[in-house]
Amino acid sequence: MKRIVFCGYRGTGKTEVGKIVAEKAGLPFIDTDTLIERQTGRSIPDIFHEDGEERFREEERKVIAGLPAYGAVISTGGGVVTDPANMEHLRKDSTVFVLHADIDTIAERLSRKPRPPLTGLPLREEIAEMMDRRRQHYMAAADYCIDTSGTTPDAAAAKVMDLLAKGTIPAQVRAPCVSFFRTGRIPQKCLDQLLKVLADTPDDPLTRLMGVAGYPCAHSKGPRLFNALFERYGLDYHYTWFEDPELDEIMQVARALDVKGLSVTIPFKQDIIPMIDEIDEHAAQQIGAVNTVVFACGTSMGWNTDWIGVRKPLVDLKGSKAVLLGAGGAAAGAAFAMVDLDMDLTILNRTPAKAKAMAERFGCKWGELSDFGKINPGVVVNSTPLGMNPGDRMPVSADLLHKEMTVFDLVYTPPVTPLIEAARAAGCTTITGTEMFIGQAREQFYLFFGIDVPADTIRELLP
Template sequence: MRVVLIGPRGSGKTTIGALLAEAMGYRFCDTDAMVEAAEGMSIPAIFAERGESAFRTAETAAIRSLPPDGVVAATGGGAVLSGGNVQALRAGSLTVFLDADAAVLAARTYRSTRPPLTGLSHTEEVIAVRNARLPLYRGAADFCIDTGALSHAEAVSRIQAFVKERESGAACRALVAFLQQTRMDRNEWEMTGERLCRVEGMPLHGLFAVIGSPCLHSRSPELFTALFAACGVDGVYTRIDWPDLGAIMAAVRAAGVKGLSVTIPFKSDVMQYCDEITADACAIGAVNTMVRCGDGWTGANTDWTGIRQPLAGTPPGDAVVFGAGGAARAAVYALQDLGMAVTVLNRSPDRARSIARSFGCEYGAHDAYNPERTDVIVNATPVGMEGRGGSLLAAGDLRAHHTVFDLVYTPPETLLLRNARAVGCRCIRGTEMFVYQAQEQMRLFTGIGADADMIREILG
């Protein structure tokens, strides 16, 4: 096994790494020192003479040359910026994120000779760089330690205790016991439950799950199991279909679960269990992704990313969102981020008004729809879903200049999209939202960005 230390400059990676290696009887490697030895010059000199890109190339080469086991490796603060680096570092490794408050980091690095990365003051740069990289550190980490209030010896002791706990498998068995009472069908149990029972110790990169009631229909276990295998992540992704959110959260905390995909009806209620919530999730009022780091959970929303990405490059114009639920809120947030003027239309204007007040946009009933004053249409209602059928809009309600995004993804080709294609509209299937929200979720879970085409291929 290999232990990899990641985190911002000043978090103690080199000192703690050397002490940890000695305690474990492992070899110690510092990728920054490896770069300087390979290039024959200091890192400040590399930046000054060749630029940051040359340093990053050399850093990647150093990371890929690390021994596969019996090593404690300390990495540079920006190593996680490359998904390829993260994938190489996590292969066969436990990854530990060392962190500290920005003020502590700034004080520790005040006299550093390392080149600045921005035009900000030293303290402002420390804050900005740490905040930008924080989701990547959390995703890439199997364990997180705040070194701000710990001695080096205490940090080493905690890492050793984590390694021992991970190898014992006790937490994994606790999750199996909980899963046995949930609504998991026989095939699902054979795919995940029995695999967990056979594991000697916890999977190296931990446990993940989709939680909801119901969530037996979710394709997330299928998707992430395949993505983990393709990206070298030794994790197990299962589902927890259970109506009691409190019981679910107690079980996943006890088991040390690393990441959760959150679906109905828990996207709002789960926010009370988050220690930190991202700005997008706060604005939307829903969390669909939770990532554990140390003892804390960070809640995020990737649904809006799943809507924004397929629409990226669409010229700003007038957009109409049909619906007033969580998907509609995510759609409004995404469209406004793209510079669109948004109107929310719903059968119940009062519910549409509630969203409009949150986002400062227009609202109305369905009959307020004007095709001549609309450029983008997003269906965030269940109309058109398999088993329900129908379409909010007929072909006569559509124009060739429209972009129509139907968030319904079962069936992939809804009646609304068929009507839109008949008129010559640009059409976006709901499966695209699933692809891009899952891509962002994978990055938050693991620090590795999966290719969108790979996700489409897995989903078929």
């Protein structure tokens, strides 16, 4: 039987609920904090006080890595979710429940059973600070969430057992959602797999759905990559295509099916913002576009990982003179990344007014495509869709490219575009859109599951 793992902030009831679930399921109960104390011969307060939190986290990491692979109920410490190595071990062939509660409830529980302080703040302020700091990690860790505020451990355990038996997809929504997917362009073999998940009596009611939302999006490599990653990391998920011209329809289906997350592509990266509860203030808000949505614990959070996919391949070219071709949706993430790298950036677009508007947002220069030859950039990034379809013209003339340039085409289908071919012929250093796809997909997977996948693993699994 799969492991049942409980995560969550201290005082949310992981140990009490875990023991009851273990008894009901007929499985052994393991508390990782107790294991740490047993293996070190010291109490956790002593480790914190004498050696500090980092020493405790090292011991915790060892204990997590040595847990039995199957057939146990496991309760973990509140900060375990912040370490990707821990999440890789805990998520494999397991169902992870994140328990949460309001600040008043947690403060009252902790006042009865004090724990080592994590900050120098008063208790309530510390709870608020640490829960906010770890929120992203708890959302990533959760297969399912249980609110233990105002309830008993027995009642919370009963909810866990009910979820384990039935999952979260109501029987009455399965048929309408199947009809939605049949209207898309899902390959028949993939559709057959999806229909098994959405059957009236599925083999595994705990299999959760995710997908790419766009129109069109049938060309996306996401389903093949993510499903391969699910198999590699032992995750009970299925990733498919949510292809429809109406974003409202996609979101209704996604919420009805209690999806864990969506990868958002054209033309919905801006349109989806008012449809979710919050967006990341650091990047998504400034870029004005969301390509990743995580649903967990009763809320939805939007992120932008496109800019990371642009930034990482260019990090060694920090401060270069650069041109960004295009001022559409994909350009905003690229501009954010290039400005973050202190590049002397000029945005060029066939409609100068759009280039000007974007340049004013990011504090850089702008111009028409015809200005390219005057700039002589060291870095060229193409954010236009030119090159995606056979017969597309190049976004810049081949005779303007030379060997001192680095040319990065964000188009990843096909992997070698006419621009990349021309740049290679001119002796340029080239970066294909595949590298952007790898970078943004890697960050997406981390936001979805808290697991840090090596870039080479994604490269190996790409179709």
